[in-house]
Amino acid sequence: MIRIGIMGYGNLGRGVEAAIAHNPDMELAAVFTRRSPDGLKIATEGVPVFHCSEAEAHKDDIDVLILCGGSATDLPKQTPEYIRLFNVVDSFDTHANIPEHFDAVDASGNKYGRLGLISCGWDPGMFSLNRVYASAVLPDCATYTFWGKGVSQGHSDAIRRIEGVKDARQYTVPVSEALDRVRSGENPELTTRQKHTRECYVVVEDGADKERIEREIVTMPNYFSDYDTTVNFISEQELKEKHGGIPHGGFVISSGKTGLNGEYDNVIEYSLKLDSNPAFTSSVLIAYARAVYRMSKEGKTGCVTVLDVPPAYLSPLAPEQLRKSML
Amino acid sequence: MIRIGIMGYGNLGRGVEAAIAHNPDMELAAVFTRRSPDGLKIATEGVPVFHCSEAEAHKDDIDVLILCGGSATDLPKQTPEYIRLFNVVDSFDTHANIPEHFDAVDASGNKYGRLGLISCGWDPGMFSLNRVYASAVLPDCATYTFWGKGVSQGHSDAIRRIEGVKDARQYTVPVSEALDRVRSGENPELTTRQKHTRECYVVVEDGADKERIEREIVTMPNYFSDYDTTVNFISEQELKEKHGGIPHGGFVISSGKTGLNGEYDNVIEYSLKLDSNPAFTSSVLIAYARAVYRMSKEGKTGCVTVLDVPPAYLSPLAPEQLRKSML
Numbered sequence: 001m002i003r004i005g006i007m008g009y010g011n012l013g014r015g016v017e018a019a020i021a022h023n024p025d026m027e028l029a030a031v032f033t034r035r036s037p038d039g040l041k042i043a044t045e046g047v048p049v050f051h052c053s054e055a056e057a058h059k060d061d062i063d064v065l066i067l068c069g070g071s072a073t074d075l076p077k078q079t080p081e082y083i084r085l086f087n088v089v090d091s092f093d094t095h096a097n098i099p100e101h102f103d104a105v106d107a108s109g110n111k112y113g114r115l116g117l118i119s120c121g122w123d124p125g126m127f128s129l130n131r132v133y134a135s136a137v138l139p140d141c142a143t144y145t146f147w148g149k150g151v152s153q154g155h156s157d158a159i160r161r162i163e164g165v166k167d168a169r170q171y172t173v174p175v176s177e178a179l180d181r182v183r184s185g186e187n188p189e190l191t192t193r194q195k196h197t198r199e200c201y202v203v204v205e206d207g208a209d210k211e212r213i214e215r216e217i218v219t220m221p222n223y224f225s226d227y228d229t230t231v232n233f234i235s236e237q238e239l240k241e242k243h244g245g246i247p248h249g250g251f252v253i254s255s256g257k258t259g260l261n262g263e264y265d266n267v268i269e270y271s272l273k274l275d276s277n278p279a280f281t282s283s284v285l286i287a288y289a290r291a292v293y294r295m296s297k298e299g300k301t302g303c304v305t306v307l308d309v310p311p312a313y314l315s316p317l318a319p320e321q322l323r324k325s326m327l
Numbered sequence: 328m329i330r331i332g333i334m335g336y337g338n339l340g341r342g343v344e345a346a347i348a349h350n351p352d353m354e355l356a357a358v359f360t361r362r363s364p365d366g367l368k369i370a371t372e373g374v375p376v377f378h379c380s381e382a383e384a385h386k387d388d389i390d391v392l393i394l395c396g397g398s399a400t401d402l403p404k405q406t407p408e409y410i411r412l413f414n415v416v417d418s419f420d421t422h423a424n425i426p427e428h429f430d431a432v433d434a435s436g437n438k439y440g441r442l443g444l445i446s447c448g449w450d451p452g453m454f455s456l457n458r459v460y461a462s463a464v465l466p467d468c469a470t471y472t473f474w475g476k477g478v479s480q481g482h483s484d485a486i487r488r489i490e491g492v493k494d495a496r497q498y499t500v501p502v503s504e505a506l507d508r509v510r511s512g513e514n515p516e517l518t519t520r521q522k523h524t525r526e527c528y529v530v531v532e533d534g535a536d537k538e539r540i541e542r543e544i545v546t547m548p549n550y551f552s553d554y555d556t557t558v559n560f561i562s563e564q565e566l567k568e569k570h571g572g573i574p575h576g577g578f579v580i581s582s583g584k585t586g587l588n589g590e591y592d593n594v595i596e597y598s599l600k601l602d603s604n605p606a607f608t609s610s611v612l613i614a615y616a617r618a619v620y621r622m623s624k625e626g627k628t629g630c631v632t633v634l635d636v637p638p639a640y641l642s643p644l645a646p647e648q649l650r651k652s653m654l
């Protein structure tokens with residue numbers, strides 16, 4: 001049994017707990033929280049909850065610690081810190097800061113003889129794998145990533161900060177005409193506006209100025225001004241009933257040529273359709289925790305990413321069984 | 328520069344030659360043939376052509392030899408034999424015999440200190456990767472593989488062997504209703520007949536009995552009797568004009584549940600649309616030749632498959648560049 005620890009019990013932490021239940025070779029060993037552990041009731045019976053300050057006392061009870069904090073402030077500190085005690089996996093997703101985060105985790109992991117896998121999930125994660133595979137197989141290809149249809153937490157939060165807004169949900173939606181053009185192999189140049197639209201469902205306070213709120217949304221720099229945005233005002237009840245989930249997904253499409261004179265077209269497409277973004281992300285984290293456990297047993301230390309992991313390491317099946325049943 | 332050798336100059340060998348031209352870190356060092364080397368004119372200027380019996384004399388001039396023979400009789404002999412002299416990559420695709428082939432190549436590779444990668448291409452190959460990734464991330468998922476629309480050489484050959492047939496082309500076509508049901512996440516049980524249809528384009532000799540030929544095709548055991556097959560009789564001219572290519576492709580679709588009580592549905596889909604089957608297969612072989620070169624430099628010997636190769640090893644980009652630009 002691979003003993004998994006969870007650091008942080010939000011959407012992602014609960015997702016990891018659920019994912020462990022789908023993997024018979026894994027068990028949840030402990031949950032760590034910044035809150036008071038006494039007040040935290042988790043879903044799995046008989047698993048202890050500790051304050052994060054107690055982590056060191058449990059370093060020999062856990063094979064891989066999954067860090068379930070946020071990328072903005074938690075993970076840049078937590079991952080290099082906890083790798084001193086544990087093999088770790090995180091879902092650090094601030095693309096621009098990955099090199100810096102990698103170096104910090106690599107240095108700490110090598111110093112303390114532990115292995116860390118960063119930036120795991122679906123983007124970065126499964127989508128990254130597909131970008132790398134496609135560009136290696138079709139060296140001249142153009143690769144396009146589309147997100148959605150799915151809920152963007154960051155954009156939903158940005159709307160909630162507007163005066164007069166009680167609650168909001170924002171969906172990122174890929175433009176189907178753009179998808180079709182990319183799939184056709186024409187390698188179009190697409191602006192931000194041509195790739196995605198943004199759909200907002202907004203609940204306002206009684207008597208709020210809807211015109212002003214809509215204007216503030218669609219003109220908001222960085223978040224909405226570069227997109228075609230639609231704003232729908234709905235009741236609190238409707239938001240709860242129809243927009244309570246956190247679905248997401250997307251597409252990685254690569255098109256490139258083969259043949260001595262580039263005479264053949266090829267399109268490679270990978271897509272995800274997910275009812276719950278955090279539940280799927282957690283499932284990826286847990287599969288890679290298995291790989292980290294195995295690579296660590298082989299003596300690997302420092303930092304790796306999904307790009308460094310042989311696919312067979314993710315599976316509970318033995319290599320000969322994989323070759324027989326899946327190759 | 329990675330020095331590539333090609334063993335066998337058919338569709339696949341010519342595809343490998345073309346794929347090398349798309350990869351600036353590779354060069355074609357030599358082509359080996361069972362025919363008379365004097366009669367063989369290859370597309371690349373200044374590259375020597377040798378008889379296959381001369382391979383040993385060139386073992387130090389080639390980093391990876393790509394074996395471009397067939398799976399039925401060539402590769403089971405060639406791969407364990409040539410790995411005594413070279414690192415090798417093959418496209419062995421008789422799924423049922425992969426374990427046996429692996430063992431033979433592994434034993435020979437370990438004995439002679441060389442590395443071989445077998446069963447490379449798109450199925451087995453890229454499709455295998457996607458079956459393994461999906462089943463690791465969604466342990467309870469159902470995975471479906473569909474092939475086509477594309478030309479099946481084996482089925483085309485089977486039709487050509489019928490008396491009165493001059494030429495033929497057979498397309499394997501996935502049933503779109505089956506694709507839709509799988510994508511919907513309903514996890515249907517599908518018979519052979521429900522997954523694919525077979526479309527045949529047949530040119531007959533003057534005065535041949537078309538009714539008999541059609542009956543022989545649609546009732547042919549193993550090849551056609553389990554499928555809904557349509558037979559179209561066309562002229563030699565039309566076959567040449569409209570069915571001269573070797574397109575192929577297909578879909579790997581996995582659907583599985585996440586969440587503590589399996590309350591969330593997820594669909595993962597990978598698809599390929601290829602103008603030329605051998606040209607794309609060759610492009611995959613060449614990307615994995617890069618990985619074999621690198622793993623061999625690290626001291627790895629014996630046999631591996633695509634499931635054993637870290638994705639980063641396929642790319643000409645350095646790991647830090649991959650993390651920065653593609654993760």
